[in-house]
Amino acid sequence: MTSENEDTPAAAGGDSVHRVSFIEEAIPHMDAVYRFALRLTGTQDGAEDLVQDTFLRAYRAWDQYTPGTRCKSWLFTICRNVFLRQHERRQRHDEIVQETAQEDxxxxxxxxxxxxxxxxxxxxxxxxxxxxxxxxxxxxxxxxxxxxxxxxxxxxxxxxxxxxxxxxxxxxxxxxxxxxxxxxxxxxxxxxxxxxxxxxxxxxxxx
Amino acid sequence: MKPFDRLRKLFGSIGRGEHRDGADDGMISCEEAKTRLFEFLDGELAEISHDEVERHVELCKACYPRLQFERHFLDALQAAEDRGTASPELKDRILKVLAKESANDSF
Structure with a gap:
């Protein structure tokens, strides 16, 4: 379920199928991704940029998405990764995470x-x-x-x-x-x- | 559970305070119920475990307010966020970016 593969080309020669299925399956989750992005970034501009980056990356990696699985979760994963990467440039992303997996x-x-x-x-x-x-x-x-x-x-x-x-x-x-x-x-x-x-x-x- | 049983249980529990392990009615203890409370409210418990907590919190006078407390809290969180939608401009912008991306990749 990892999303990161920027080198994946859009389905060569199958552009229209690729695009149509992306528009049908992924685009309907844009509002949910936007809300997630808004809470992560705290500003409308930041959220819009994050959503755009998320969908662009998702589109490029669409071949790796398994049809019928949870598309929203897949998009959220990408959104989180993009956000953390941007955020890490400004500050260490994790202020808190010292707890062990099963911490009470x-x-x-x-x-x-x-x-x-x-x-x-x-x-x-x-x-x-x-x-x-x-x-x-x-x-x-x-x-x-x-x-x-x-x-x-x-x-x-x-x-x-x-x-x-x-x-x-x-x-x-x-x-x-x-x-x-x-x-x-x-x-x-x-x-x-x-x-x-x-x-x-x-x-x-x-x- | 039938309403009558529920009432009987509720009245039966008044004045008894917290349930202890091995209480006569076979309920799980308050400790156990509280430990599983968030998972219960999140619908994450397996059926048997869910039923045990449900039965306990419905009947235990001490735990019922605690259930309501967590429920009011979670309801407030959910109610705070049900409007944000991506603007039509953003949707347009993204569709254009995707179209451009397709054009770049086509042969």
Whole structure:
């Protein structure tokens, strides 16, 4: 499922078939790829450039795509790789990834410090519903790269752990720990915001 | 589960606090349920494991708020992002780039 092969020529002589099948199968996923790119880059211009690069590379590598497999995941893999390559030029892409593959995803699911903190005032977390979308997206954007990708792919794009593992090229156990860790960080930030805005009583940053 | 059974179980659990291992009704413990909670909500558990967690959180007075808490959180995330679409200009631009790419590759 690796996407990188810039030397692959478009199907020689079969251009129209190549193009038609790409347009039929890949182009319909452009909105999803755009949303993913927007969350990765944080700007519309950055996202549009990333989507264009993604589709160009995907088009060049279209011969390597197996028809009938998950085209969206395949495009996301390319998008992630293009993004990381661009991003690495400016800074080391991975600020956080020191955890081992199986790092306690179970305990990350089990422990819920924000739930514990808001248990008395809002036991069912209704405050999450009061938080404006922009604040939620901003909080996602501020997550470290690898947590952010897992959260976007799971919680915004609704992909399975297996699909995310393929896209991020990591074991499923690592998907879980990054996803759960990202979610806990988000909860902490959104809780702090809700306290600040007076949606819920509590102390900001008391975790 | 029939509604009547559910009510009976709910009332039965009031005041009992957390379930412990080997509770009389054969449910998994609160510890186990919480450990699998995210996977449960993500629909990633195998059927038997899913049913065990479902049964536990539906009936356990201590765990039900926790389930709702995580659910409200995940719902908020999903609700935050359902509009972004690629602009028609971007779609046009990309189709043009692809057409140009095809032209370059043709003999």
């Amino acid at each position: 995803a179970a305990s990350l699911s089990h422990e819920a410090p924000v739930f514990a903190a808001s248990k008395d005032s809002d036991p069912e977390g209704a405050f999450f519903k009061s938080i404006v979308d922009e604040e939620i997206l901003e909080a996602i954007d501020d997550l470290p790269n690898e947590y952010r990708m897992a959260v976007i792919l799971s919680d915004l794009e609704d992909l399975s752990y297996n699909e995310i593992a393929e896209i991020m090229e990591i074991p499923v156990g690592t998907v879980k720990s990054r996803l759960f860790r990202g979610r806990r960080q988000l909860q902490k930030r959104l809780h702090g915001y809700a306290v600040e805005m007076g949606y819920i009583s509590g102390t900001v940053g008391d975790q």
